[in-house]
Amino acid sequence: MSFPVIKSSAAIARPAVKFAAALTLACLAGCSASSDSIYHYYDLDGFTKQVQDTGSGNPVRVNDVKLPDYLDTQSILFQTGPNEVTQTNRNKWIANLGSILTNSLVLRLRKNLPQYSFGENICSQGRDDCPALDMNIRDFRGIYDGTVHTEFDWQIMKGRDLICHGSISRSENQDGDGYDSLVEALNKAWKSSLDDLSGNIDTCLTRLAQETKQN
Numbered sequence: 001m002s003f004p005v006i007k008s009s010a011a012i013a014r015p016a017v018k019f020a021a022a023l024t025l026a027c028l029a030g031c032s033a034s035s036d037s038i039y040h041y042y043d044l045d046g047f048t049k050q051v052q053d054t055g056s057g058n059p060v061r062v063n064d065v066k067l068p069d070y071l072d073t074q075s076i077l078f079q080t081g082p083n084e085v086t087q088t089n090r091n092k093w094i095a096n097l098g099s100i101l102t103n104s105l106v107l108r109l110r111k112n113l114p115q116y117s118f119g120e121n122i123c124s125q126g127r128d129d130c131p132a133l134d135m136n137i138r139d140f141r142g143i144y145d146g147t148v149h150t151e152f153d154w155q156i157m158k159g160r161d162l163i164c165h166g167s168i169s170r171s172e173n174q175d176g177d178g179y180d181s182l183v184e185a186l187n188k189a190w191k192s193s194l195d196d197l198s199g200n201i202d203t204c205l206t207r208l209a210q211e212t213k214q215n
Contacts, residue, residue, distance in 0.1 A: 041094040042183045059122040061132040077141040112198035148185040164204035
């Protein structure tokens with residue numbers, strides 16, 4: 001999906017239509033000039049914490065997730081119209097989005113698939129027979145209709161061989177207005193996507209192990 005217009009706005013983007021109306025009324029009633037210097041930071045279930053390469057199961061390297069240029073930012077993105085996406089300047093992720101998503105990916109896979117060891121440097125140096133997971137994020141944003149959307153492609157390589165691949169997308173409704181609700185909905189959609197990914201990876205690696213044993 002491509003977005004013809006991307007704006008960077010110092011004003012708070014509209015994470016829901018009702019929220020925008022409420023904000024306008026509040027400002028008309030007399031917003032303080034000091035509010036211009038207030039920044040709000042968001043995380044995904046504390047996933048910015050340091051991820052150590054640990055585990056005793058079969059190793060699987062997890063490479064840093066890749067993002068398109070418009071998502072490679074600390075600002076939270078919000079689609080304000082059919083052809084316009086806004087980057088907010090005062091509502092940000094607590095770290096670069098790529099770092100947050102990479103950490104959360106590793107932690108979720110470890111939780112769901114404890115029989116494997118996932119990490120960036122989990123494989124022995126110089127080994128090319130260790131399965132490696134790559135992920136390309138396609139979408140991670142709020143939408144003006146009160147929903148959020150996440151989408152990514154994934155693949156597992158072993159050396160130069162493509163073992164398996166797929167795409168996963170999710171949409172969730174915001175339970176309320178504002179950025180707290182937007183981030184919570186994104187978090188829910190993202191975790192649901194990673195749970196589906198875990199099942200796919202388990203099937204893929206089980207098949208790979210069986211083929212390796214037969215050979």
